[in-house]
Amino acid sequence: MGGVRELAVPFVVPGPCGVAVRDRLGHLTSQDERVLRAVGEHQGALASRDLKARCADGLEHGADSWAARKRDLTPLSSSRIAGAITKATHDQWALARRCQAAHIQTLEAGIKMLRHRLSLPIGEKGTKRAAGGYRSKSEWFRKSRRLAALEARHAAVVADRQAGRVRVVRGGKRLLNTRHHLTQAGLTEGKWRQRWEAERWFIAADGESGKRFGNETIRVTPDGEVSIRLPAPLAHLANAGHGRYVLTSRIGFAHRGAEWADRITANRAVAYRIHLNVDRGRWYLTASWQRPVVKTIPPETARARGMIGVDTNADHFAAYRLDRHGNPMGDPRRFGFDLSGTAGHRDAQIRHALTRLIHWAKRVGVAAIGIEDLDFTAEKTREKHGRRKRFRQLISGIPTGKLKARLVSMAAEQGLSIVAVDPAYTTLWGAQHWQKPLVTPHRKMSRHDAAGIAIGRRALGHPIRDGVSPARTELRAWGRTAPPPHDRSDRAGHRTAQAGPGTRGREGIRPPTTDRPPGGPSPNGTRKREPSTSNTVRDAPSTQQWVQDSLTHTG
Known part of the structure; x- marks a missing residue:
């Protein structure tokens, strides 16, 4: 950590x-x-x-x-x-x-x-x-x-x-x-x-x-x-x-x-x-x-039908749909807007982008939208960023206050809830853990799309990181609980489960694993194959040996 x-x-x-x-x-x-x-x-x-x-x-x-x-x-x-x-x-x-x-x-x-x-x-x-x-x-x-x-x-x-x-x-x-x-x-x-x-x-x-x-x-x-x-x-x-x-x-x-x-x-x-x-x-x-003060719904109710994670940028919203378990569904969506020109034009652009976002959320059937609780009050000073004038103008141009007020008001009329999350590390960890795995020949992923997944998972109560860790001692630090016993009976259930919101270190940095016993599994949990004879000699006996990770062994 x-x-x-x-x-x-x-x-x-x-x-x-x-x-x-x-x-x-x-x-x-x-x-x-x-x-x-x-x-x-x-x-x-x-x-x-x-x-x-x-x-x-x-x-x-x-x-x-x-x-x-x-x-x-x-x-x-x-x-x-x-x-x-x-x-x-x-x-x-x-x-x-x-x-x-x-x-x-x-x-x-x-x-x-x-x-x-x-x-x-x-x-x-x-x-x-x-x-x-x-x-x-x-x-x-x-x-x-x-x-x-x-x-x-x-x-x-x-x-x-x-x-x-x-x-x-x-x-x-x-x-x-x-x-x-x-x-x-x-x-x-x-x-x-x-x-x-x-x-x-x-x-x-x-x-x-x-x-x-x-x-x-x-x-x-x-x-x-x-x-x-x-x-x-x-x-x-x-x-x-x-x-x-x-x-x-x-x-x-x-x-x-x-x-x-x-x-x-x-x-x-x-x-x-x-x-x-x-x-x-x-x-x-x-x-x-x-209006009478409406009691907000419990977080569990808002997460029941999944979530749409939205990453706010200077010229577009990057959104991704997730199911209630935190798995990305479909392709990323982007809702662009132009914040140049008059105040009326900027306001209309924000309103139009939010309208398209909310209509898409209603169409896919989710009950909530996850968004970062952004506040750049202390981040856009000239003393902090010095000559980075373009960066200061970039973060100053994102209408965080007006955006939150409009999104909450417009979403309430459509029966949608807004879940605000801490913006820390969403772009960094999203790009690190979700951008590359989701790229396909027909799908392009930007770091903003990956950040939308990170925001949605955090709004759902899941850690941003996902996957099976190679060692039982590392599972808790990587966002998953320890696996059940190594047998095939019904009591074992799934091999791993999401770490609960109170699990210590679930959002932490994954500790490196460099030490292993002689002849043990590799640090990353993948199978290693020793050199064997050429497969061109079909009648030659195989000398291939497999080393199985103990975590994935089911026998």
């Missing part, structure tokens, strides 16, 4: 706990758009003011200050709108705190790597597990200055976190920085201003169980009529009773429409958000609701 780290136990990923669907608000009149813009601007200004107050409270925030903020917003909007704004502000502040903690971890990883490499002699070569020293004095000097910069940056971020300070940009930091690079972004100042204002609007409402159609602020009836409860300063724009404005547009959710209709008919909570796509000039309404 030298050098092999302890592997995490595979687990069934919990299913999604929420649903969101979207439909276009088409055929809006000019008056409808004026009302929506007025509501968005007014409530967006209130949201900005509330976020500023929340950030000023810092760690001193509590239930009393939350209630005070809501009381201040209620006369300018309504009680429900004020509650939605303060809740959105709280979630945004909490997200900023989590991002701040992740940023500190990234800085600490970079500082640790820089200190390690600066401590080594110049020109010292690295290993697969640790980077070496820098190649020249000039590079060493530049990295020492970068270390000082990262340490100063780390100290500032830690001080902010201890003081409870966060920096949040309503509308997005990326869009804010785009203002200084309009030419590269292909935007005019007017177009950018429209995007900026639209992103800072706030037209949203939380759902309420027991209320009519599940929402009192933004109400959608079963026949698709959309109405908005206007804030108090804009009540004069209402065209219906109780300060409401009814839009001329009608909606009908094509996706999950029946589920949405069942919820609003039963007056169950449904949250809504209205937003404008400036580039297309279209308004959209998004409905979302929570």
Whole structure:
């Protein structure tokens, strides 16, 4: 087991706990758009003011200050709108705190790597597990200055976190920085201003169980009529009773429409958000609701009908089907995608590849898909990989977070479970033990296909290695239990069996066998034949002698 780290136990990923669907608000009149813009601007200004107050409270925030903020917003909007704004502000502040903690971890990883490499002699070569020293004095000097910069940056971020300070940009930091690079972004100042204002609007409402159609602020009836409860300063724009404005547009959710209709008919909570796509000039309404937490199925149930192991790569998914015993079935499958271009194009490519993967899994009849629990947060820093810019871009381009969220959500709709496994050594051991044996004149195997087998076997609870070991003492270290007695009675059963999940050393490195008694079997368990006379002399007596491995002897 030298050098092999302890592997995490595979687990069934919990299913999604929420649903969101979207439909276009088409055929809006000019008056409808004026009302929506007025509501968005007014409530967006209130949201900005509330976020500023929340950030000023810092760690001193509590239930009393939350209630005070809501009381201040209620006369300018309504009680429900004020509650939605303060809740959105709280979630945004909490997200900023989590991002701040992740940023500190990234800085600490970079500082640790820089200190390690600066401590080594110049020109010292690295290993697969640790980077070496820098190649020249000039590079060493530049990295020492970068270390000082990262340490100063780390100290500032830690001080902010201890003081409870966060920096949040309503509308997005990326869009804010785009203002200084309009030419590269292909935007005019007017177009950018429209995007900026639209992103800072706030037209949203939380759902309420027991209320009519599940929402009192933004109400959608079963026949698709959309109405908005206007804030108090804009009540004069209402065209219906109780300060409401009814839009001329009608909606009908094509996706999950029946589920949405069942919820609003039963007056169950449904949250809504209205937003404008400036580039297309279209308004959209998004409905979302929570699902009851579904208890994940036991791992044994997920493995009962076999597994599909999926290796995630920068341009394709490499998948292989395995039966419940861990045996590969059929040929490898590859589902390609292209992650170049716009964010919308990348998202569509991932969605299309996952759809084909899930449809294939349903067609072959498995109940679960095994996938690596990937996280490249600490692996794509420039301090660790240095000049390997292409490799950093490669692992940065794999959408691990979005991939896991989409796969879990899409698989749950098809009744499939997702089993996450430790990604350690799957590519290395898969290529070592499965790539060459499965190559045929009509089947080509890549190391990614072999990694899919390794992932599937680990998800099934089997070791990656397989096969019969040449010595009883080595069987346990090679992934199999010791064989039964050497007789042909029914009590013996199969010659070997898969080592259980708790067997020590089943995923370890197979120890070399070089010593054997004189005249004993060969280390690899194969039969050896001594030289014999030429077979051209047909009537000559044969001097051939066979040496049988004791493990395969059945007499």
